[in-house]
Each structure stands twice: as structure tokens, then as C-alpha cells.
Amino acid sequence: MSEHSHTNRLIHQTSPYLRQHAHNPVDWYPWGAEALEKAHCEGKPILLSIGYSACHWCHVMAHESFEDEATAQVMNKLFINIKVDREERPDLDKIYQTAFHMLHQRSGGWPLTLFLTHDDQIPFVGGTYFPKTPRYGMPAFVEILQRVNHHYHQHAPELRQQNRALLEALRAEVATPSAAADTVLTAAPLQVGYQQLIRSFDPVHGGFGGAPKFPHPVNLERLLRHWAGSIQRGEPDPQAETAVSLTLRKMALGGIYDHLGGGFCRYSVDAEWQIPHFEKMLYDNGPLLALYSQIGQLTQEPLFHTVAAETGDWTVREMQAPDGGYYATLDADSEGKEGTFYLWTPDQVRALLNSTEEYLAFAVCYGLEQPPNFENHAWHLRVTAEASELARRLSVPPVQVAEWLRSARQRLFEARSQRIWPGRDEKILTAWNGLMIRGMAIAGRHLDRADLVASAERALDFIRAQLWKNGRLLAVYKDGQSRLNAYLDDYAFLIDGILELLQCRWRDGDLDFALTLAEVLLDQFEDREAGGFYFTTSDHEALIQRPKPVHDDALPSGNGVAAQVLLKLGHLTGRMAYLEAAERTLRWAWPALQQIPTACNSLLMALEDYLDPVQIIVLRGSEAAALEAWRDRCARSYAPHRLTLAIPTDARVPTGLLAERRVSAAPVTAYLCSGLKCLPPITTLADLDAELARSGATIP
Template sequence: MTRDTQYTNHLANETSPYLLQHVNNPVDWYPWGEEALDRARRENKPILLSIGYSACHWCHVMAHESFEDPATAEVMNRLFVNIKVDREERPDLDKIYQTAHSLLTQRNGGWPLTMFLDPENRIPFFGGTYFPPQPRHGLPAFTDLCEQITAFYRDKRSDLEQQNQSLIEFMRNMHRSESPSADAIDSMPLDVARQQLGGQFDKTFGGFGKAPKFPHPTSLERLLRHWSATGGKDTEALDMTLFTLDRMALGGMYDQAGGGFCRYSVDDQWMIPHFEKMLYDNGPLLSLYSEAWAATGNPLYQRIVAETAGWVQREMQAPEGGYYSSLDADSEGEEGKFYVWSQDELHALLEEDEYAVAAARYGFDRKPNFEGHWNPHVYESLESVAQKTGNDTARVQALLSSARNKLFNAREQRIRPGRDDKVLVSWNALMIKGMAQAARVFDEPGYFASSQRALDFIRTTLWSEGRLLATCMDGRAHLSAYLDDYVFLIDAILERLQVHWDSDEMAFALQLADVVLEHFADPEGGFWFTADDHEALIQRPKPLGDDAMPSGNAIAAKVFGRLGHLLGDTRYTDAAQGTLKAAWNHIQQGPYGHTGLLVAVEEYLNPPETLVIRPGNDKIIWQQAVGNNYAPRRMCFIIPDEATGLPGLLAERKPQDKGVAWLCQGTQCLPPINDPAQLGEQLDTTGDN
């Protein structure tokens, strides 16, 4: 993005890379805050609110076309108080105004989000997403729209006030519903979601629905858990999951040279991605591919985990330990330029035999699939490539490995896409969990060490005076944390503790849980997205449904249920039950849109299996007895005999000379088990296998 550095607006002191991209726009941008809101009230000017993020391609397009244009900026500055928001730093504002956009336009939102707000009460009265500089595709020119909006605000005040009142009443009441009794919670939504996902499944290419195709890890996790819950009988649920994971891993949405997944595919075949890479996609996908390997042993999934974790450690982890947020879709002003290849480049880099197998595998011998260039997408199996090229599969694999290394090393010399270097607690928590889960499943200490560094950074930099801060950039941490930050981090710590017990980490998780109960809980059940001492906004969101990530309430219900059973603390199980009751009507109305919450429903109806081991001197033998097969409802904690300060029921799990294990499902426990072999037999015949 070009900058006229002769002009600097009010964004100069911000930490967000996205906001700093706009600091030299001729638009007189303000960050969200009292200075801008007060000016709008004093001057009675509508607020033009623009929400985006640094890796957003169409945000860059609108910025280049309109926000960098002095003539457009003159119109915006004359008519509005202009506010820029990074949706990643302020997901509260994004949730509120995306909801308002959907209500006003009856269309889905997106980014850039362009909303026009009443200066007195910040209620939106018109909105859209991207607007072009000239009329096209049924959209008005942006400057013409600005003039029309101002005229409407000036001439139709009574109509506007009536619309505002209706909108705000609906938004403030949309989370209210009558809670059922606890015994009304049943398994019906689990079965309905299974059928709904089956109905949306693309049998040709995998995934759900048509392009654009998103990975939807919570939906795939639901199918995998459903297969497990049926004792392996629902093989179709497993097949849908694995087919989708295969197609994503072999498609162009996965970075075949460097590892890691892009945001989504623009086509049905997972061939051409929107090239941005987001931390919040790759963390859950690390977890999912690790679980799929535990369920199947497919070596493809192990490779995808290794390559994705390698990319994260190589490119997305700060020296201080935190994980960066995203990589841009664009480099040198062009989307995907960093990732695609010309024939001249391929022939110059690869030996003849390397090119032969790479061309057959990745389609380099076919028509270009991205704007005259080739984005690697797996077209042929290894066996087919071997047959076509006259090699055996071992030779094909060796040549492909050599070719991929050459492509990767050559790509490293290119101008990189922009990276958003801010550290967000919630997204870091998703990656911490993914790394920890991969460490446990594959017994890989390097993954665990990476997660440790990220957690240490959060505790050192973003935990202050008993509360979390949401974001940090260049050592500057600020903004009150949201529900997602707290509960995603608890979830990650519970996963880490199953790899390596740390009493101090457990105590930290309980501190986080106490903050959630004190500051985020709704007395009617469930949790608000913002704390009770957060800035007052036009709505206090209470997210229940899935979007790109599971909702905070879904993860809260799961982790509080698990903490309650692990520690024998009814405060936590009551909080989990209250969340499900508050969300029950929404779950029933659209089960497949609440797959995150369905995990908690499943564990409410069929409580998780908790296994606590005090191993004595035989930790490895006990670990071998447990194994690493797919057991989604099982929590296993191997607590060293010397560990102290154990909370709740854990304090009663005293060590014994030769080691001892306690196996419980919900509140029902077997007698203590002193023999690792006996434990292994018990796990094979009962519980979650």
C-alpha cells in the first residue's frame, strides 16, 4: 500500500499493523475512542466506521481506490468523522456491527465492513462492505453513496430515529430466550447436526456446500466425534471427515511447498485459495489432523502436522515466544504472487526427472490455474505418478521431496507477504492447544516447547493485576480481554497438562476460570463476550454459534464441564449446565450451526472420562498403558508423585509406592488401579476408546 508520508492522521500511536497501514491516508482517520466519538457528537456529523484487518485483500483494494485518493478523502472528511477499527483487536465492535449490518441489509457481512452511525448513540443506520470508486456490479460509487447518506441523515431524521429504535431493541433482546429444565437437554441435536452436515457434504470434492469453501474444523470435529460415539458404526461420518481432510491437505489451499493452510478456497476443488494465512485456522487444524492420525494412523496427517507446525515455528513465532496473527494474501501488490510459479521458473529450478514427477503430481503440465501461473495442487496419486514416469513410488517420493525443497528455497528469496505481528491471546490459545495436542499424539517435545514459549509470553506480558489483556505489539499490551481469550486459554492449558503436569499452570487456569465466572457470567446462563467493566457499547454480545472459530460459550461450556468433573467442583458444572440451558433453543433451531456447543452437549449427556495417574517411578510404563489412540472424551493427567498444591479432588489422589491410577466417568469411579497392564485392559473394554 502506497503512503503519502507528508500527511499523518490520528492512527499514528496505534499498535495494530492494520491501522498503521492507514496512518498516512489523506482520510482523517481516528481510532475508536472518546476523542472521535465526542467530536462526532459536538459537530453532529455521522460516523463512518470502517472495520477490516491487515491480511484482508478487499480491504487493501478499497484503501487503494478510495482511502488513498485525496478527492475521496475530501468528501469523507467533510461529511463524516471517520473511524478505523482492526476487527482482530476489537472483535466486540466487529460482532456488534456485523450483526447490525445483517439486520439492516438482510445480507451476510464481511470485510471491509463500512457502516454509518448516528453520532449521538452510535447506532448504525446504513451499511455495506466493499464499495467501488465508480458504479459497478450494482454498487454505487463510494463518494456518491457518502453524499446520499449525508442527505438522508439530514432530511430523514424522524425515519432514522424510528429505525434506530427498532434496531437497537431487537439487538438487545436477541440473546434472550426461556431456558428449559436441565432434563430437556437431550441428544436430538447431535443426530440432527449429523444429518444436516451429511446433507451439505460435497461427495465429489469434500467439505460442505459450494465455493467459497472454508475448512470448518468444528464441523469436522463433530463428525469425527459422532463416529467415535457410535462405537465406530457410523462409518459414513468418518469417511466424510477423512475425505475432506485428504482433499484439503492435497489441494492448493494447503501450502504444498511451505506448510500451513490458507483461509479458504475460492473454488469447489480446494485448488485456488484466498492466499492469506491465519493463525486461528491453523491452530484448530493442527488439533484436527492430530486427532485424525490418532484415529487412523494415516501418514499423510502426520506429514501435514509436521509441516504446519514447522511453518508456525519458522514464520509465525516471535523471538519473545508469542505467535503472530497472520500473513497477507498479497505481496508486491498482487494476491498470491509469493506462492505461484511460471514455467520458466520451474524449468530453471528443477532437474528434468524432478520436473517430470512434480509436473504430474502438481499439474505443472496442465493449463495454468491461477492468472497465467501455477499454484501447486495435487492431481495425481504417487502410484499414478510412478506409472506415468516409469519410477517406483520410493523414487517418486524422493524426487518430489527434492523438488519441493528447491521450490521452497527459491521462494524464500522472494518478497514476502506482509505479516501481522501482533499477538492476540485468543488466537495464541488456539495454536497453543494445537501444538500441545500434536505434542501428545506424536510424542514430539519440540511442539510442546513451542506452546510453552507462547504461554510464558502471555503470562509475562498479557496477564496484569489478575486480568488478561487482549493484544500485544512491539511489547505494548493493551485492551481488556474478551471471553474467547479466557476460555480458549483454559482449554489450551488443559491440553498442555495432559502432556506435562504443572501445578502452577493448573492454578493459572483456575484463576482464569474465576475471572470468567465473576466478570462474564450472565445470571440467566451463559457468558457475555465482554466483561462487566468493559466499555459500554450499543449491545453486549453473547455469541453462541460457530463462525471461523467456535463460540466462546461453546468452549466455556466444555471447559467448565471438564473442570467440574476433574475437580469435583459444582460451581463449574453448574456454569456448564447453565450455558447449555441458555443456548438450548438456539441449538435446537440450528444444530449444525452450533457444532462447538454440541461437544459440550455430548459431554453433558455422557460425561467425560477422567484418568488421573500418580506414576511412582514408572511414568513411561503408565504412558504406554494409556496409549495415544483417539479418545475425544478422555482426559488423562499423569501427575508426578512430588507434585503439591493440587486442587479439589486431585488432592485426594495420593501417590502410592508402585504407582496408581483413578479412572472415572463423570462422578462414577472405579477402584484404584495399581497395575499398568490392568489399566490398559480396562481402557480397552470400557470408557472412551
């Protein structure tokens, strides 16, 4: 006999989030024809609930309402109930978050709770979290259900009129006019966007805005590139330096970073980075791993190197599946409460450490001698005194303090590993894997960590084996099943990851795969008339909108990354179709880049690459050691406007421009191109150094 008194259709889904609701008394459906047809036939409005497995408030609403028999009875009687995992269906999430914003003139979030018309799935009212009983100034969820149902059936004409207006607004949002063909694309949005970022920068604690505070990696990448460019021009920008380095330093020392296990939580609930929302997302940590590796290479500050190395180690240890793909998330909750896995008391720490001196150093460093900073008299670790300050305060050599802290962290890490772990969402998402492949490749290159490069290779091989079927990508893998047509982000982010991995080493077939992905991108996603790329393929399920994202959100804009990789591939291979598609994308996005450039940093970086094309360096050689030395010289430094490929003599390269760059009698030959201009072949490392210095491509 089953231990569960209820089982609904979600039991057949692979999504861990959907399966969490498979034994709710709610008669849940996954999004699909069965649910939509039932709503149409019965004339019942649809209750659409969108969330994800690591979402704390999704769990709260589930426990309060979806597991409650009385609430479920009302839901089942009045609505067709559809549950969506926003990580599997970002297309639905984008559409309905946009619709929520248009309906209510405020941003949404998760859980997203929307009520849709029964026949055309257009939302007419909604919210996010609703409490079971009246609180937070909101009525009880059951009361909302009853009001919505009554309004739906009593005010149908008004709702239809509202829906027509909403549908027109959704379509207009995609159909924004692009810049005229004779419009000159200039650098003006780059400077305006930079100034907007600086104005929103918190000069005390770093980051942008107040609480809750998110890392916004794409904003930081834009600032880092701006700072590096100012150094190359011989005019270092202290504002950019402060904004990016202070933010990354404060995050590294704050509680948003896991000081025992590595990796970053989703965001900080305060403006000081002290107390996080404890979920760990792959899509945050991939870009942050890249950033810390890059700024560490630029500044040579040990803290940045350490954080990058520890985050890479965390990824391999806790987020990589045995067969190579990277898992999606670690939950915020364990033992039914948020953050329990990460919290300590002084007595717990004292009992684990070797000596009074070791405890004192650790307690002062990580805030245990200060009042508790979490509920129930618990402490969440954050750095309140750095090692150099501790050495002065304790009158001991810095090396001794460093050893005490290393030993203490290791003991606490081992003890914490014996606790009940947060849930892990073990679905493998192509787009998020692309972000982490990029992060691991950049970290491997800048930290000289071949193991991180190997990890990225394993993830790429997994995607090719499991998520590349019949010439198309799939978006999700779980429990041996690959499913759902891939989205714009899947293609763009994966190409980006492959290009970074190719800068670490050449492997036959990888560039061919990137070029094949780019061809699908142009064939299935591009809006050839207006420019830019839709979020879904041309043969995707018909929805109330076909999104065409221009702004960055938690993830970089797929259009921005697509334009960046197409510019690199175009200059690398000489395929003009890629350069033309990238330019069309920028022209389509030009009005947005002029109006609110700070929301479009991925596209701003593409604009930067369009105006100042990436330097392409192709190295050919037969002596492996020499070829590696030349590659290291070109690829190790932080050079965001450079793409370096070191290709052995016997490698198989795609036909075209790249194949023309052959070896000479010298052990290594370098081919340098910028834009449509190439230099004569270079055959000595001294000449290569001189050219890199002359072109300003290397930061002193």
C-alpha cells in the first residue's frame, strides 16, 4: 500500500520541482495539451503556478496551501491547476513574468501565481506568494481563489477587453522598431551605460542598489572590461576599479560566499552581503567563477585567486554528475528550514577545534565573538577581521594565523558534511552548463588548473552525447531522459563556453560543433527582417508571445551573448553571415541601448566588440611544448578582446579561412588578425611579444 494518500500527474515528470508536488492533493497537471484541452472543454480558468526546486517561498506556499486538503479541494473545484518548473520552461516564465509586470506594474518573482483564461491562456490577474491565512496585508489564498473565480464568470466581457489589450502589449514588446540601415552605431551607449552603473554603485558595501542585493555578474563583467580598457589606453579609471574590485572583495568576505565549501548563494537579504538567501545556483556561480579568475589575473590579489579556486573545487565536488554534466541547484532549505546546513554556534565550533588559540583566531575572523546574526541564536560565517589584522591583534606571525584558519575551516567543513544536506536539483540544463563550462575554462586558464579544464571538457562531452539529437539541442536531462527543444540561451551560452574551452587547448571537433550550433542559431532563431533572435525556435509550441529578450536579468541576455559569439566566429572563420547577423542584432537592439543601456550590458559588450573587433590569434606548430608556451603567453593574461587558438600541425580544422593558416618551417607560427586586417605571419616569440605590446592587446 502506498504511503501517499494522493498522487497526481506530476509523478510522471522528470523535473525534481514538479515531482515535489506529485503527492499534493491538488490535481496538478504539467503544462501541455491535456491540461489546456481540459480547461477549454470545461470552461474553467487555469491556475498557473511557476517555481523551481531551490525556491524558499515556493516551498512555503506548497506546505501551507498545496499540501492542505481544504485548499486543494477549492483549487480542484474551480480551476485547472498547472505547475511549471521555470528552469525547464524559461519560455513560459519569460512570457508570464512579462505579462504579470504589464498587469500589475511591478516585477514578479517566484512562486508566480497567475490565473489564465480557459481558451487562450492569457492571464487576467495574479500574484506571487499567497499565504494560507490572512497576513502580510494579503487575504487568505482560498478567499483569493473564490474571488477570482467569481470575477471570471461574472465579468467575462471586461476581462476579454483587458486580455486583448494585454495581448497587443505583449506583441508590441517584441515588435520594437530597429535602427535604420543608415544609422551609425557608435560608442555613446557604452559611456552612458557605464555612468548609469556607477551612479547605482554602493561605494560602502559594493554592489548595486540596496537590499536585497544581487551579484549581477554581467554588470561586473562590463565594469571589469571598462577598467581593463582604461588601463590599456594608459588612463586607468579609478571609479571602475573601485566599483568592480570593492564589490567582488565585499562579496568574497561576506556571508553570500560559503567560506567552508566555496561557491556563492543567490543573493543577500541585506545591503552588506552578510546574510544570504542560501540557495546556490549554477547560473550564478559560472559567471562569478569567471569574474574572480579574471580579476585575480588582472590584479594578482590572492583573495580573488582563492575564491576562484574554491568555487571551481565546489563545482567539481558537489555539482558535477558522475557522467559529466553539471547539476542545476542546491536548495536553500534543509531539515525544513532555510540555512540550517550552514549555521553554527560558538560551542559547536569550540568543540571541533584543536586549541583555544585556533578557536580565538577563527571566532574573531568569522564573527563568532559578535552577537548572533541569524534567528534562534545562530551564527552564519562572514569575515569580520582578515588574517593580516588578526596577526596584529593576536601578536602572532601571519603564517600561524593562516594555518589556524585553514585547519579550522577544514574541521568545520568535515563536520558540516555529516549534517543533513540541502536538496540538490539534479537536472542538467544545457544553458546553465554552457555558463559553467565557460567559467571553468576561464578559471582553468588563469589559475593554471588543468583539472578545471578537464571538468569543462567532461560537461561538454556529456551535452554532445545526451543533449544533441538529430542536429538540434535539447534543453534538459534528468534520469536518463533528454527532453524539450532548446532555447536561445542554450545555443548562445554553449557556443560561448566552447570558445573559451578552445582557448585552453585545441581538440578536433569542438570548433566544428560550435559552428554547427551557430548555423542552427541563424536558421531557427533569427528574425531576419527586424534583426535579433527569438528565445524559441521557429517550430516551437505556439504560445501567447514569442519572446525576444533584449535586457539582462538573472542571466545575460541571449541576444547579447549570441551577438558576441557570432562576431568572434565571424572574424575567426571569415564567414560574413555571422558578422551580418550580429550587426542586425545590434541594430534591432539600438533603441534599447540608447534608452536604458545599463539593463543591456551583454549587448553593450557585443557593441564594444563590433566597434573594436576582437583580436584573433591562431598559433600553428608541430612542437607541443613550444606551441603551449606561445598559447600561454597569449591566453593567460586577462585580455577580453582577444581569442587565441593553438592548433597542432596534425589537427583537423574546418575548411575556410582558418584552414589557410598553416604551419611554416618555424616551430610555431602566429597569425594575428583584428577585424578584417591580418598581419604577416610571426615566427618568433620576441616578435609576438612586440606586436602584442604595440597593439595594446596586453595590459602592462
